[in-house]
Amino acid sequence: xxxxxxxxxxxxPPPPSEPGENYLNAAFGxxxxxxxxxxxxxxxxxxxxxxxxxxxxxxxxxxxxxNLMTPYGELVNADTYNKLFxxxxxxMVWFFLVPVIPVVLGNFFLPMMIGARDLAFPRLNLASxxxxxxxxxxxxxxxxxxxxxxxxxxxxxxxxxxxxTNVIPTLTGIVISGxxxxxxxxxxxxxxxxxxxxxxxxxxxxLFIWSLYATSIILLLATPVLAMALSLVIIERVFQIGIFDxxxxxxxxxxxxxxxxxxxxxVYIMVLPGMGIVxxxxxxxxxxxxxxxxxxxxxxxxxxxxxxLVWAHHMFVxxxxxxxAMIFSILSYAVAVPSAIKVFxxxxxxxxxxxxxxxxxxxxxxxxxxxxxxxxTGLFLAAxxxxxxxxxxxxxxxxxxxxxxxxxxxxxxxxLHYWWPKMTGRMYPEGWSKLAALIIFVGxxxxxxxxFVLGYLGMPRRYHTxxxxxxxxxxxxSAGASILAxxxxxxxxxxxxxLGYGEPAGPNPWGATGLEWQTPSPxxxxxxxxxxxxxxxxxEYSPLEETELVG
Amino acid sequence: MVAEVPLFPxxxxxxxxRVDGLLYFLVAVTGSxxxxxxxxxxxxxxxxxxxxxxxxxPRILGSFRLELFWTVTPLFFFLVMFYWGASIYxxxxxxxxxxxxxxxxxxxxxxxxxxxxGQREINELHLPVGRPVKLIxxxxxxxxxxxxxxxxxxxxVIPGRYVTTWFHPTRVGTYHLFCxxxxxxxxxxxxxxxxxxxxxxxDDWLAGTRAEGSLALQGRKLFxxxxxxxxxxxxxxxxxxxxxxxxxxxxxxxxxxTVTADDAYIRESILYPEAKVVQGWRPxxxxxxxxLADKGSELTEEEALIQLAAFxxxxxxxxxxxxxxxxxxxxxxxTRPKGKEPASVVVPERPPGREEPP
Numbered sequence: 034x035x036x037x038x039x040x041x042x043x044x045x046p047p048p049p050s051e052p053g054e055n056y057l058n059a060a061f062g063x064x065x066x067x068x069x070x071x072x073x074x075x076x077x078x079x080x081x082x083x084x085x086x087x088x089x090x091x092x093x094x095x096x097x098x099x100n101l102m103t104p105y106g107e108l109v110n111a112d113t114y115n116k117l118f119x120x121x122x123x124x125m126v127w128f129f130l131v132p133v134i135p136v137v138l139g140n141f142f143l144p145m146m147i148g149a150r151d152l153a154f155p156r157l158n159l160a161s162x163x164x165x166x167x168x169x170x171x172x173x174x175x176x177x178x179x180x181x182x183x184x185x186x187x188x189x190x191x192x193x194x195x196x197x198t199n200v201i202p203t204l205t206g207i208v209i210s211g212x213x214x215x216x217x218x219x220x221x222x223x224x225x226x227x228x229x230x231x232x233x234x235x236x237x238x239x240l241f242i243w244s245l246y247a248t249s250i251i252l253l254l255a256t257p258v259l260a261m262a263l264s265l266v267i268i269e270r271v272f273q274i275g276i277f278d279x280x281x282x283x284x285x286x287x288x289x290x291x292x293x294x295x296x297x298x299x300v301y302i303m304v305l306p307g308m309g310i311v312x313x314x315x316x317x318x319x320x321x322x323x324x325x326x327x328x329x330x331x332x333x334x335x336x337x338x339x340x341x342l343v344w345a346h347h348m349f350v351x352x353x354x355x356x357x358a359m360i361f362s363i364l365s366y367a368v369a370v371p372s373a374i375k376v377f378x379x380x381x382x383x384x385x386x387x388x389x390x391x392x393x394x395x396x397x398x399x400x401x402x403x404x405x406x407x408x409x410t411g412l413f414l415a416a417x418x419x420x421x422x423x424x425x426x427x428x429x430x431x432x433x434x435x436x437x438x439x440x441x442x443x444x445x446x447x448x449l450h451y452w453w454p455k456m457t458g459r460m461y462p463e464g465w466s467k468l469a470a471l472i473i474f475v476g477x478x479x480x481x482x483x484x485f486v487l488g489y490l491g492m493p494r495r496y497h498t499x500x501x502x503x504x505x506x507x508x509x510x511s512a513g514a515s516i517l518a519x520x521x522x523x524x525x526x527x528x529x530x531x532l533g534y535g536e537p538a539g540p541n542p543w544g545a546t547g548l549e550w551q552t553p554s555p556x557x558x559x560x561x562x563x564x565x566x567x568x569x570x571x572x573e574y575s576p577l578e579e580t581e582l583v584g
Numbered sequence: 585m586v587a588e589v590p591l592f593p594x595x596x597x598x599x600x601x602r603v604d605g606l607l608y609f610l611v612a613v614t615g616s617x618x619x620x621x622x623x624x625x626x627x628x629x630x631x632x633x634x635x636x637x638x639x640x641x642p643r644i645l646g647s648f649r650l651e652l653f654w655t656v657t658p659l660f661f662f663l664v665m666f667y668w669g670a671s672i673y674x675x676x677x678x679x680x681x682x683x684x685x686x687x688x689x690x691x692x693x694x695x696x697x698x699x700x701x702g703q704r705e706i707n708e709l710h711l712p713v714g715r716p717v718k719l720i721x722x723x724x725x726x727x728x729x730x731x732x733x734x735x736x737x738x739x740x741v742i743p744g745r746y747v748t749t750w751f752h753p754t755r756v757g758t759y760h761l762f763c764x765x766x767x768x769x770x771x772x773x774x775x776x777x778x779x780x781x782x783x784x785x786x787d788d789w790l791a792g793t794r795a796e797g798s799l800a801l802q803g804r805k806l807f808x809x810x811x812x813x814x815x816x817x818x819x820x821x822x823x824x825x826x827x828x829x830x831x832x833x834x835x836x837x838x839x840x841x842t843v844t845a846d847d848a849y850i851r852e853s854i855l856y857p858e859a860k861v862v863q864g865w866r867p868x869x870x871x872x873x874x875x876l877a878d879k880g881s882e883l884t885e886e887e888a889l890i891q892l893a894a895f896x897x898x899x900x901x902x903x904x905x906x907x908x909x910x911x912x913x914x915x916x917x918x919t920r921p922k923g924k925e926p927a928s929v930v931v932p933e934r935p936p937g938r939e940e941p942p
């Protein structure tokens with residue numbers, strides 16, 4: 034039985050951080066980017082694409098909130114309003130929230146965190162980006178040449194019969210981009226199974242990788258169902274075959290079943306990778322081993338499995354049988370348990386840590402706060418009697434924005450700041466970043482907290498006009514949204530600034546233990562100078578003389 | 585202005601108070617846990633802040649007992665929430681017996697309402713205080729949702745099927761009625777009010793609102809106008825089953841199956857007569873799809889179907905309007921069963937496809 038004494042455990046000694054060749058300066062020119070198969074460059078391509086989508090979706094949200102400043106819908110007319118919230122939902126869900134963390138941070142860091150040189154199928158990875166922008170172009174074209182007014186949920190028979198807008202091109206774009214999700218999911222699953230560095234057992238896998246693995250399984254299993262559901266809407270519109278439209282002999286609720294069979298797991302596609310990021314950030318900035326590694330890792334898998342069994346909780350008021358509703362209610366509570374386990378374990382990780390208030394940690398703590406509130410209000414919605422009142426009101430809007438924006442976007446921002454030095458070789462400006470984290474947190478609360486009250490008062494979602502007594506709360510929400518907008522624009526400015534003027538980062542500015550930090554920043558094209566050999570888990574921040582490594 | 589900002593919706597039904605009770609419980613439990621987590625995080629973050637770059641931390645891997653504790657404890661509270669929510673939902677899904685039935689048809693972008701005594705309203709629903717009322721709802725086009733925040737209930741109104749809900753209003757007043765399922769351009773305009781009135785006021789309202797006879801009577805008029813009695817009446821020319829005592833009975837079908845004759849079955853049989861053919865009868869009925877709406881009286885197809893069903897529901901033996909020879913068969917109806925002479929269409933004493941209702 035031997036022990037190894039190390040204060041800063043490292044799988045491989047980091048090569049000197051001399052300004053050598055890296056993935057950014059290995060080749061130049063547009064062609065070297067557009068034809069690259071380097072997962073890191075593809076991640077950058079995705080970063081640019083989804084950032085554009087985020088700000089386009091944000092622009093739609095801005096107009097929505099401006100319109101709701103008064104009860105009478107004075108900024109835009111009803112049809113334009115309906116197209117705006119559809120555009121906001123479609124772009125944000127399918128072209129930002131679902132892909133963002135896997136395709137940007139996952140693409141870049143999944144191979145690096147498991148000590149691999151690239152993903153299993155590098156060319157498939159590039160193809161997935163082309164498929165994605167092709168789908169996005171289709172959808173953006175549909176929106177620019179007249180828009181679509183069905184809402185991002187495309188409920189039938191409105192979408193299949195009643196709407197006279199560009200439903201078919203929009204759906205086509207979404208179906209196409211779904212294939213990009215499937216390709217990415219497949220790539221990740223194979224990579225995690227086949228390309229881990231020697232010694233990187235499943236029990237030593239970073240939690241971000243566990244969460245990406247769980248996410249990829251959902252992407253693989255759920256996305257085809259979405260493609261089917263949306264294709265059936267197209268078929269019904271084109272060929273007048275009765276699938277969903279009751280006047281043609283179809284069943285409108287069938288669409289909701291198919292749609293939510295994808296779209297509820299999709300919520301976990303959005304938030305699971307965020308949870309993974311938060312596990313990385315908390316451990317790094319508390320300089321401490323994660324509390325309950327096994328529970329946090331298996332919670333991700335538990336969420337992935339249970340997420341497939343709760344879809345009908347979106348249909349509690351849609352004429353569902355009482356006992357069916359009860360089963361879906363209790364299963365919805367079951368899926369909340371693993372999320373709660375994660376929150377408690379993160380909290381316990383801080384205990385007796387060495388907490389450094391760097392910007393990524395502030396984003397991570399913001400995530401825990403907002404995600405907890407989002408999850409807690411989810412418990413309201415899982416209660417059948419309560420859902421009956423708040424379903425399809427602003428309560429729901431506030432709830433899922435807490436999860437998907439307060440959760441996912443907060444975690445993404447944290448991850449982006451945390452790994453920015455690795456991706457670019459430059460530090461982000463610390464003071465501005467902390468300010469942005471604070472502004473986003475406060476702006477978010479001010480925007481969405483009033484919406485819970487609005488929803489309980491009964492204001493339905495997707496309303497272009499509303500009764501005057503709801504105005505004060507709507508103005509509060511819009512005011513908060515303007516603060517939130519500043520919070521999101523700020524990082525756009527200073528992160529671009531940092532590309533030229535940020536402090537050089539060095540290989541491991543955080544003293545983090547993950548494999549991705551054991552190589553220069555920015556990393557060389559092959560990621561590692563030599564294939565790392567892993568001898569212990571990813572969160573060994575404590576001096577290891579107390580630990581038996583071999584024996 | 586500030587004084588007018590409501591923070592809580594009015595309570596105007598027996599369910600409202602129960603939903604609010606559940607809300608208080610949920611806010612208390614989730615609020616305490618959120619507060620606990622927040623305080624712990626802030627406390628740890630401050631107490632264990634990094635003092636120097638050489639800080640060392642203990643290697644704490646976890647605690648099975650703690651994991652068990654924070655898995656089982658939430659689960660217990662979740663079960664309480666589940667039970668509480670489910671019991672309210674269960675009660676809302678079971679209307680009390682004998683409650684008067686009001687029919688609601690959603691249509692882009694208005695609510696059309698028919699009372700049992702024949703009063704019709706648009707975007708307004710008048711109800712008496714202190715008495716339960718059952719709503720039977722359907723949609724003319726896309727999915728709508730009938731939402732009354734003061735009653736804390738909503739139900740999706742789905743084309744092609746009937747859904748039910750009920751309320752027991754407890755307070756006189758005028759309350760918001762919203763469509764809360766997105767239904768197109770003027771979704772936000774598909775709003776109205778529910779007017780809960782005292783007994784006397786309600787009776788006055790009923791008496792003062794024009795009604796062309798009860799719903800069943802209007803259905804009878806339609807039955808005659810559409811010449812349903814051409815075939816559905818006793819006598820030598822009967823070509824279709826009698827509809828007396830049909831409602832609620834079990835009907836045996838030509839394909840060997842059975843079906844309970846409810847509103848949905850009657851609706852389907854009028855719109856898609858060949859979907860379920862009664863045992864012993866031939867599929868000769870033409871569809872009435874697209875022929876029921878009446879622009880003149882602003883009667884939509886679904887409203888007409890509701891009136892016909894209301895008539896059939898009240899139809900007792902011997903009450904079928906007697907067919908007279910002066911009416912021709914409806915347009916499109918075969919004048920005689922295919923391949924058979926009229927004389928050979930034997931009228932059984934009781935149509936074999938139907939049992940007496942229990």
